[in-house]
Amino acid sequence: MINRRGALTVLHLLLVWTAMVAVLPALGFNLVVTAWVRGAGAAVPVLGLGGLLMVGLLVAAGVPARTVVPLCGSVPRRLLWAVLVFVLGTLGLLAGVAAYDAGVDLGSAGTRILLTGVPYAVAAAFFVPSRWVRLGALAVLAAAVVYGGFVGPSQAEHRRHRADVARYREHPELLYLGTAPAGMHVSRVRVGPASFAVDYRPVREGYETGYVGLVVRPPLTPALRCPEPPEAGTTCTVDGHGEMVTVHDSTQETTVTRRYRDTEVSVASQTLGEAGLRDLLNTLHPLSDAELDTLMQEKSIDHSF
Numbered sequence: 001m002i003n004r005r006g007a008l009t010v011l012h013l014l015l016v017w018t019a020m021v022a023v024l025p026a027l028g029f030n031l032v033v034t035a036w037v038r039g040a041g042a043a044v045p046v047l048g049l050g051g052l053l054m055v056g057l058l059v060a061a062g063v064p065a066r067t068v069v070p071l072c073g074s075v076p077r078r079l080l081w082a083v084l085v086f087v088l089g090t091l092g093l094l095a096g097v098a099a100y101d102a103g104v105d106l107g108s109a110g111t112r113i114l115l116t117g118v119p120y121a122v123a124a125a126f127f128v129p130s131r132w133v134r135l136g137a138l139a140v141l142a143a144a145v146v147y148g149g150f151v152g153p154s155q156a157e158h159r160r161h162r163a164d165v166a167r168y169r170e171h172p173e174l175l176y177l178g179t180a181p182a183g184m185h186v187s188r189v190r191v192g193p194a195s196f197a198v199d200y201r202p203v204r205e206g207y208e209t210g211y212v213g214l215v216v217r218p219p220l221t222p223a224l225r226c227p228e229p230p231e232a233g234t235t236c237t238v239d240g241h242g243e244m245v246t247v248h249d250s251t252q253e254t255t256v257t258r259r260y261r262d263t264e265v266s267v268a269s270q271t272l273g274e275a276g277l278r279d280l281l282n283t284l285h286p287l288s289d290a291e292l293d294t295l296m297q298e299k300s301i302d303h304s305f
Helices: 002-037 041-059 073-102 109-116 118-125 132-168 275-284 289-297
Strands: 184-191 196-202 214-215 234-238 244-248 253-260 264-267 301-303
Touching: 002 041, 002 073, 002 109, 002 118, 002 234, 041 073, 041 118, 073 118, 118 132, 132 289, 132 301, 214 275, 234 264, 253 275, 264 275
Parallel strands: 184 301
Antiparallel strands: 184 196, 196 214, 214 264, 234 244, 244 253, 253 264
């Protein structure tokens, strides 16, 4: 059965937590509104008054603990105790805000409001001359550090990764990749709302020249056919397999376009000939999870709108 000293300790910590939960959300809201309406400078007096209010509430919360917490035994010492708890608790609160801003999940809005008082209650617990209370406070602090510094950020990064993967795979019917030609690698991938574009460049870029561009998109026409009338300065043919080859006379860029499943795929290059472009098209395959992970890790993929 809990003794009177233990009951006073629980009441003391509960009062600290309740007081901070009652004032902090309102203070935060007033700070945001004041800064938004009247500028950041106008929020400074609100912040100062809020700090004084919090210290005053902490002084009141320390009254029942006069016989439990030595620093709460007199008014001057209780004021010192309140300031110390305010400073330490605010540091903990700011650490929590930083973790939340970094994407750490702290629950619903209601849960986050309830958590605002925890740093102050933990700080107050360290001033209670009880080994078990201080060990409990230390355990809460250690759990907060582990979750806020390691577990939470890891979970946040995992959620961001899953969200990015979902966005990239929003149109899986377009995500087809060809094996890079010899001496080249995938340099950049752009995922658009109606296209999937891949740039291939030399592995020793800067020492060797060359470029191949691949674009996957929904079919533009029922069947591939050359433009009519023909474009000036271009030669266009459609072979017996339904593939279209276009050569720009001025740049000598060759483009080979074919239908692949439910898409239209074009590859173009000034350095890779028609045969090489057809070989690239022959290696088309759905973008695998491993390939997508590699592109994301190398930051070689992005969205284009």
